[in-house]
Amino acid sequence: MAMNKIIEAKDVAKSFRTEAGELQVLKGITISINAGEMVGIIGASGAGKSTLLHILGALDRPTSGTVFFEGRDLAGVDENSLARFRNASIGFVFQFHHLLPEFNAMENVVMPGLVAGRRYHEVEREALGLLGELGLSARIRHRPGELSGGEQQRVAVARALIQSPRAVLADEPTGNLDTLTGNDLFDLFVDLNKKRGISFVIVTHNKTLSDRCHRVIEMTDGRLAAS
Numbered sequence: 001m002a003m004n005k006i007i008e009a010k011d012v013a014k015s016f017r018t019e020a021g022e023l024q025v026l027k028g029i030t031i032s033i034n035a036g037e038m039v040g041i042i043g044a045s046g047a048g049k050s051t052l053l054h055i056l057g058a059l060d061r062p063t064s065g066t067v068f069f070e071g072r073d074l075a076g077v078d079e080n081s082l083a084r085f086r087n088a089s090i091g092f093v094f095q096f097h098h099l100l101p102e103f104n105a106m107e108n109v110v111m112p113g114l115v116a117g118r119r120y121h122e123v124e125r126e127a128l129g130l131l132g133e134l135g136l137s138a139r140i141r142h143r144p145g146e147l148s149g150g151e152q153q154r155v156a157v158a159r160a161l162i163q164s165p166r167a168v169l170a171d172e173p174t175g176n177l178d179t180l181t182g183n184d185l186f187d188l189f190v191d192l193n194k195k196r197g198i199s200f201v202i203v204t205h206n207k208t209l210s211d212r213c214h215r216v217i218e219m220t221d222g223r224l225a226a227s
Contacts, residue, residue: 005068006167006199007033007056012065014051025051026062027222033167038193038200040210043219049203050171052219056201057090057169058082070166087116091160091198095172099144099152099159105131106140109158116163123162130158134188150181157188167199168192174206186212 014026025048033039033056041049054060055067058074067074069089077085086092099108106127113123131140134154144152153173160168170189174182186209189200202213210216218225 004035005032006035006037006070007201008068009052009056009062010066010068012052012055012062012067014048014055014060015063025222026055028065029222029224031056031217031224033199033201035166035199036193036197037215038189038202038213040213040216041201041203041219042205042207042210042216043225047219048222049219053169053171053201053203057092057167058086059092084116087112088163089166091163091165091168093153093156093160093168093170093173095175099155101144104141104143105136105147105151105155105158108144108155109162112159113162127158127162130161131155134158148181149177150184153177153181153185154188157185157192161192161198165198167201170200170202170204172203172205174204174209182206182209 009029009031012026012029013024015022015024029052041052043049051060055062058067058069069085074082074085100111106124109127109131110120110123113126114120128140131137134157136151136154136158139147139151144155147155174185177185189202190212192198193200202210204210
């Protein structure tokens with residue numbers, strides 16, 4: 001496995017202002033993800049797992065500290081450039097799919113490519129290949145409401161892969177799935193990691209699944225737990 005760092009966070013802290021005062025969610029996190037690595041992040045609810053994932057994926061900015069992607073400091077990148085960076089470099093899979101209900105599976109998958117300005121026929125061809133690879137060839141014209149939970153999550157995975165990202169960040173991706181479907185989805189992640197060399201960072205409460213990652217990081221109260 002290549003050991004060059006694809007994502008690196010140094011002394012990252014995140015706080016939010018609330019009516020009760022300042023709430024510190026992350027308290028000085030230093031972490032690195034290697035290229036081609038699958039990393040699981042576990043911990044109790046409220047430990048800061050999702051907040052950390054969002055910051056690693058440049059969906060949110062830290063209050064202090066620095067995040068690097070392939071050595072590039074993201075701190076000074078403006079919002080428009082950051083959006084283009086996310087679109088090109090990182091795929092996201094969330095617990096609740098976030099598929100657009102008025103569009104069918106194919107249309108949901110091609111969306112990031114169209115946002116990037118790519119030609120529809122080029123993106124559609126890739127989307128057909130991805131949906132076929134994920135066992136959804138017969139479902140490409142179905143809208144999310146016509147798909148099972150597992151099928152919706154596979155569409156979300158195809159959408160995350162359409163821009164050939166170097167990393168995929170997944171936040172409780174099996175949280176709304178039954179055990180068998182969740183295991184199948186994790187099998188898919190493992191297969192994609194092996195075949196494509198994509199780095200995965202997966203927040204999960206499921207220790208059985210996280211133990212299949214190359215490395216597991218535990219969080220407690222906004223910090224990395226001592227290993």
